[in-house]
Amino acid sequence: MNKQSNVYTVVYASVMVVVVAAVLAFTAMSLKGKQNANIEIDKMIQILSSINIKSTADNAQAEYKNYVKEAFVINAKGEKVEGDAFNINVAAQVKLPFEERKLPVFVATLQDGSTKYIIPMYGAGLWGPIWGYISLDANGSTVYGAYFAHQGETPGLGAEIDKPKFYEQFIGKNFFKDGEFKSITVEKVGQKPMNGADYVDAISGGTITSQGVSAMINESVTPYETFFKSLTNNQGE
């Protein structure tokens, strides 16, 4: 057989492609279940971090069940809508206009009986996506905890957003100032937002990532305004 002929080459390439495709499809199918479980557990760890509870891959599922008692989806008017809060793709939702978004809310009950509302966030850093969760007290304004993660921000600079030194600054800040919603911003050290909103210090050397965090909070939390307002009113403030 002539191994340099065109027919041989084409047949060889075709057979190879089919065989490789079959092997890869088989691998992907057989590992799918385990991979999805890992992704879910990772998400639970992140959600728990935002209410300042550290968990590991081994106990995340149990801890999650323990704390997060309820999860629902709302729209920008604050009304509950159909949907599975845990599996909503936040990355796709933030691209939509506010009115069309499906907004997941996770409700956690802590050991002392207090209720916290957890909101997912998604945005862009310098090199790639950044995301996180922010938890608010039952008054719908005060931040109880925050968690940020990134795909590939510069180590030592932008990547510092996932360190406690940065995210712990958010604790105790307020989204409502005199009854008006003002998104918490990230400002260069020594600067203040013009509109009197609460702010935290940016990371020096990580300006673009810090601005990304600021924009992400604004973009992801603002549609919840009506919902938070209803919480505030229930508190009788």
Place this chain on the structure above:
Amino acid sequence: MLLSKKSREALLGPLSKNNPVIIQVLGICSALAVTAKLEPAFVMAISVTAVVAFANVIISLLRNTIPNSIRIIVQLVVVAALVIIVDQVLKAYVYDVSKQLSVFIGLIITNCILMGRLEAFAMANGPWESFLDGVGNGLGYGLILIIIAFFRELLGSGTLFGYQVIPQALYDLGYQNNGLMILPPMALIVVGCIIWVHRAYNKDLQEK
């Protein structure tokens, strides 16, 4: 010895005198990228070793059937398929590490060591020798990665495999982790130091 002289050369040569990183200067990009901590460096070493070894065996078995005009494509397809399998396995069993390595596993495909070994060795040798050559080169690459990661993690974070090894007392005295060690340029400098030490010991490698 169990192995013939040729097999032994294929397996052990790449560890020192024929090392892919410090002699042939291949696979440098990933050596810079994944060596800030020991754990990802270790996983990367194992992954590359597995991929080179099996790609070598597969190409070696196919070597007499591969049409010459598409041989590079065939090699690439084999490597790409193996890399995807490794990536999927990591995602299923060591999700944390897979998250840290992120794109670098996919980039094993572009690691020059792979194409180099397939083209230079597997296309001309039997499966057993090719397997040993693959393991040898993978380990040679991994060895350098681990040495670099050892220094970078120790001096940059004060830890080894995530465990604190530099005592708190030293920090209290004013010792600071060197942030520069975390950044890729220091990996290049560490590679340079390794090459320097290696050549100082092996005088026959020095150019006249």
